Amino acid sequence: MNWVLVGSSLFASNIGSGHFIGLAGAGAASGIAIAVFEISVYTMPEYLKRRFGGTGLQFYLAFMALFLYVFTKISADLYAGAIFIDQAVKINLYLAIIILLVISGLFTILGGLTAVIWTDFIQTILMMCGAFYLMVVAFIRVGGFDSMVQKYFEAVPNTTRLLRGEGVVWNSTYALDNPYPPPVDRKYRECGIPAPDAMHMFRSVDDQDLPWTGVIFGLTISNVWYWCTDQVIVQRTLSAKNLTHAKLGCLLAGLLKLLPLWLLIFPGMISRILYKDEVGCGDPDICQRVCGKTSSCTDIAYPRLVLRLLPMGAKGLMLAVMIASLVSSLTSIFNSSSTLFTMDIWRRIRPKARSAELMIVGRISTLVLIGVSIAWIPVVKSSSALFHYIQSVTSYLAPPVCATFLMALFWSRFNRPGAYGALMSGLVVGLIRFIWESIVPRASCGTSQGNSTAEMFISSIHYLHFSVILFALSSFVGWAVSISTKPPPPENVEGLTFWSRYHNKKQAVSSGETVRSGGDEQPNSHVDHLHAYADMQMDDTESEPSVKHRPWYMKIVYWICGIETNPKEDRETVIEELTLSIDERPKMVLLTDICAAVLLAAVSFMWGFFA
Incomplete structure (x- = not known):
């Protein structure tokens, strides 16, 4: 794949319905600080297997990735997409989820990675066009950027105004859609008021939304984990035709990531201005009537803006954009999770599994993940803000993985016992913390904060601060265990750290030699995975009936499962193509460096302007 497709796929895989709902909702709730989340081998578990030997770490990383897919990706994206459909056509939440699953499942099952990446490219264009059009319409409606900044801080719901003894701002939205009687419970008099620092990215250390210390340190940890080790992202980068195209694709994705502040967050803030009594509701009873939640209704900011502000044809376009973004994210996750399970888990359980079995097992594993994700949706719905839920779960589980990968890449003394210690202690x-916070609900505005130790502990340590603590703990345990045990053998270091990345291991790949890890002779793990992927690309024609003699219904089953009916290429040719060089031409290195400098300057300007 060329760099344009790689960059578009990276952006489309990252920006899903969870961002349209979550980022716009977070912008409506607390302003632009949420934008800091946007300015920022074949499977990654296979790398740890090659780096440390054995299969335990590979199993752990594969299961952890699938766990995070369920609780932060699939369930959140399905819920976000269902919110939009529910707001648009008023159908049952789970019926909307089934519709979305059918659409995205067809793309995944009938396509494969190539189809997914091309779909991402097309949907990136759709998302940009639709979101840009809505942004322009929203800014025109509110009177421009300066007017938006002024009016946002005045967007206090009328129920809160009544409690504070202020005059009600009667507008068409409130009069027609929210004929609520004056509230009598004064404990909600401070609810629904916009944050005074809504136009700043750097906020005080004790800020409940995004403290600056958490943004600088905790967010860096989460982003390193996501952009450098997450299988969905890495798989798209590895699909590039060479290292230069991979770099340029990442830079293009970085440039596109500057857009959500304007395309999603500012429109979310405008939605709160226009529909403050619904999007910014301060009374739990009113919130329940508006969106079915007592904690907050900011997650409906973007759908409400689309449905109330745009003409009929444009509404259909934006619905298509939302479905496209959801399908893009889900197809990426389904494809990557299938690869993780089959190559890193199932192939260890059944080493001699044929390509047909691996394909079918991958489809079944995806269905299981979907089922668990749907069961978890009520928990996602109970959270006050979708995007903060996603980031908090990531902060509780990702730092140990980030610490392990960084130490494996940059410290050659880091060994397998140290990796186990870092991962397990952090887990x-x-x-x-994850279970604790899931069981003990956070108190919403106007309700008692409680006196329990659990609730006080959860509210006192921000999830981004917790991420820093967890990263430091995992790193310390990994370091302490590594220096107390034997160093790793040279076979587990050469060519597998940043400092030895240019060391040539082609001879080992071509000869299929064994490596010694922890005293045990094992087949070269890189060779094993290259041959596994080569097998996945070819049909085992020796044991399968010919295409002409295969029943028609079996042809349909094979087509749905993605099983080829004819060998495409020689096995060694496939292996050779899978082995890519990291050498670059000097002119291309200079080009990527210039592009990186331009992107860094653009990001620095945004940080400085909105700090």
């Missing part, structure tokens, strides 16, 4: 602490 235990992270799961305690």
Whole structure:
């Protein structure tokens, strides 16, 4: 794939319905600070297997990735897409989810990675056009940027105004859609008021939304994990035709990531201005009537803007954009999760599994993940803000993985016991916080904060600060265990760290030699995965009946499962194509460096302007 397709696919895989709903909702709730989340081998578990030997770490990383897919990606994207459809056509939440699954499932099952990447490219164009049009219409409606900044801080719901003894701002939206009687419970008098620092990205250390210390340190950890080790992202980068195209694709994605502040967050803030009594509701009873949640209704900011502001034809366009973004994200996740399960888990359980079995197992594993994700949707719905939910779960589980990968890449003394120590210690602490917060609900505005130790602990440590603590703990345990045990053998270091990345291991790949890890002779893991991927590309024609003699219904089953009916290429040719060089031409290195400098300057300007 060329760099344009790679960059578009990276952006489309990242920007899904969770961003349209979550970012716009977070912007409506607390302003532009949420934009800091946007300015920022074949499977990654296979890398750890090659770096440390054995299969335990590979299993752990594969299961952890699938766990995060369920609780932060699939369930959140399905819920976000269902919100939009529910707001548009008023159908049952789970019926909307089924419709979305059918559409995205067809793309995944009938396509494959190539189809997914081309779909991402087309949908990126759709998303940009639709979101840009809505942004222009929204700014015109509110009177421009300066007017938006002024009016946002005045967007206080009328129920809160009544409690504070202020005059009601009667507008068409409030009069027609929100004929609520004056509230009598004064405990909600401070609810629904816009944050005074809504136009700043750097906020105080004790800020409840995004403290600057968490943004600088905690967010860096989460972003390194996501953009450098997440299988969905890495798989798109590895699909590039060479290293230069991979770099340029990443830079293009970085440039596109500057857009959500304007395309999603500012429109979300405008939605709160125009529909403050619904999007910015401060009374739990009113919020329940508006969106079915008592905590907040900011997640409906973008759908409400689309449905109330745009003409009929444009509404259909934006619905298509939302479905396209959801399909893009889900197809990426389904494709990557299938690869993770089959190559890193199932192939270890059944080493001699044929390509047909791996394909079918991949489809079944995807269905299981979808089922668990749907069951988790009520928990996602109970959160006050979708995007903060996604980032908090990531902060509880991703830092140990980030620490392990960074130490594996930059410290050659880091060994397998150290990696186990870092991952397991971080997992235990992270799961305690994750379960703790899932069980103990956060108090909403106007309700008692409670006196329990659990609730006080959860509210006192921001999830981004917790991410820093967890990263430091995992790194320390990994370092302490590594220096207390034997160093890793040279076979697990050469060519697998940043400092030895140019060391040639082609001879080992071509000869299929064994490597020694922890005293045990094992087949070269890189060779094993290259041959596995070559097998996935070819049909085992020796044991399969010919195409002419295969029943018609079996042809349909094979087509749905993605099983080829004819060998495409020689096995060694496939292996040779899968082995890419990281050498670059000097002119291309200079080009990528210039592009990186331009992107860095653009990001620095945005940080400085909105700090």
